[in-house]
Amino acid sequence: MNQEVNIIGAGLAGCEAAYQLAKRGIKVNLYEMKKITKTDAQSSDFLAELVCSNSLRSNDVLNAAGLMKEELRKLDSLLIKAADKFKVPAGSALAVDRELFSQYITKMMEENPLINAIHNEVTKIDQSAYTIVASGPLTSDTLMDDIKKFLGNDTLYFFDAIAPIIEFDSIDMSKAYFKSRYDKGTPDYINCPMTKEEYDLWYHEVINAKLAKIKDFEFKVFEGCMPFEEMARRGYQTLLYGPMKPVGLEKDGEKRPYAVVQLRQDNLRKSLYNIVGFQTHLTFSEQKRIIRMIPGLENAHIIRYGIMHRNSFINAPKSINQFYQTKKNPKIFFAGQLSGVEGYVESIGSGLVAGINMSRLVRKLDLFEFSTYTALGSQSYYIASASEDYFQPMNTNFGIFPGLEYKHKKKERKTLYAKRSLEAIDQMIGSGVLD
CATH class of the missing domain: 3.50.50.60 (FAD/NAD(P)-binding domain)
Structure with a gap:
């Protein structure tokens, strides 16, 4: 042939x-x-x-x-x-x-x-x-x-968005902890818990954060990859019922947190973790500022920033x-x-x-x-x-x-x-x- x-x-x-x-x-x-x-x-x-x-x-x-x-x-x-x-x-x-x-x-x-x-x-x-x-x-x-x-x-x-990737060694594991939702399977995710006060302050900063410029006249976003700041603008509780849902993620012996940010292993060496559901089109400087407001990620080393693409x-x-x-x-x-x-x-x-x-x-x-x-x-x-x-x-x-x-x-x-x-x-x- x-x-x-x-x-x-x-x-x-x-x-x-x-x-x-x-x-x-x-x-x-x-x-x-x-x-x-x-x-x-x-x-x-x-x-x-x-x-x-x-x-x-x-x-x-x-x-x-x-x-x-x-x-x-x-x-x-x-x-x-x-x-x-x-x-x-x-x-x-x-x-x-x-x-x-x-x-x-x-x-x-x-x-x-x-x-x-x-x-x-x-x-x-x-x-x-x-x-x-x-x-x-x-x-x-x-x-x-x-x-x-x-x-x-x-x-x-x-428009589609990409989530940031964090270096594991920069995560404060005295505040964060490993757990899978409802303890199903092995505890594969890193969880960064927030109190209501921490979430309130963080939420206010997110909805007022500076966005990267999008050149196209009409901004159409795919629902399956909605940037987290766009979700936040839909309402105070949107993230709490989405990527920051705390249900089933309480730390052993402690009450359930108000919100949880999860990170998922990105490589076999366990040196890199991506922030689950945190696709974003914030500017790079705003990404660093907003991410470092999350408990456990105060010194986060971002090795790949999130971006928006068509x-x-x-x-x-x-x-x-x-x-x-x-x-x-x-x-x-x-x-x-x-x-x-x-x-x-x-x-x-x-x-x-x-x-x-x-x-x-x-x-x-x-x-x-x-x-x-x-x-x-x-x-x-x-x-x-x-x-x-x-x-x-x-x-x-x-x-x-x-x-x-x-x-x-x-x-x-x-x-x-x-x-x-x-x-x-x-x-x-x-x-x-x-x-």
Whole structure:
């Protein structure tokens, strides 16, 4: 077979798609521009960089994100395999050492004889070549202009935020303590408790803190990554029912604090911790001042400040089908957050589905539609069939799964969804259609 596939972007989706194509004997040209020019959110030259959180969310199959991960494990996802290999303690969530994770994926891409990793910027889609566009939500302006011309409709966007990372040695553990909520699993999170008086003073400073300038005319924020200062402005108690919820986090022998700031391990060496839910677009000086008002973080050494960045995505229902294939040109696919999915796991899933279907197209086989009983299939169906007028990216959730066709107890619903999904995956694998 002489056909090659071009993949634009070596993030989570691009690397997963490259792996799925290569394991089916198809040569891949994997383009990544990071060594030439980086976006504001990128910091390393490694592929598959996790620029926001280091968490891939729940690992429980009774949660849609956890179920999608289990589906991906069954389907030999390279990136989920890497996440499992380099996981760090995070309670019931799957969080990873982001540096070791990206180093491993880079090694796998560069050492695969069928993958040609090309460090160069792509500014135009070759519409005569088999191509998967997985350039991410921070696609360069020149490539985005070409995408707009190709699709014939405007791309959309929202703003996303990144949380700061703190050096562990700078945390005062005489005030902070390790604990997981309700003592579930091991005590993996660092907790910084606040009294009502401390929270009141801190809250006043947060809602009056200076923001970094946003150049774009219209400021649209994705609800799943709302900056903590924006949440605070929605009301005094918003953070108390969100990332600073104290329930189940009281220190042994002491009464429950009024508010709690949690930090999650960011690397296997346990030298770095990120502040959970503290995505922000405060100025760097204000971030330092506000963070150092938190008990236990008075001398916090911030090794990466939070930033705000623009996330672009295509209007998926107008542009692509359930295979992630464009309606205008069957040789061109989109994957990752640019395709209209939201989240790390969802991006990996889109890369796997796009990679498998691109391999079938190249081999002149019928494209394969994943069952909507699965998290992967319900996601691809949702972005292809949602309303064109009001389309927004969405994390995987049981609300986009087909309902159960028989009577059942409400408390059993998630278990039944998971059972049905994994059975459907096993049937696909057993049929050989995914080979």
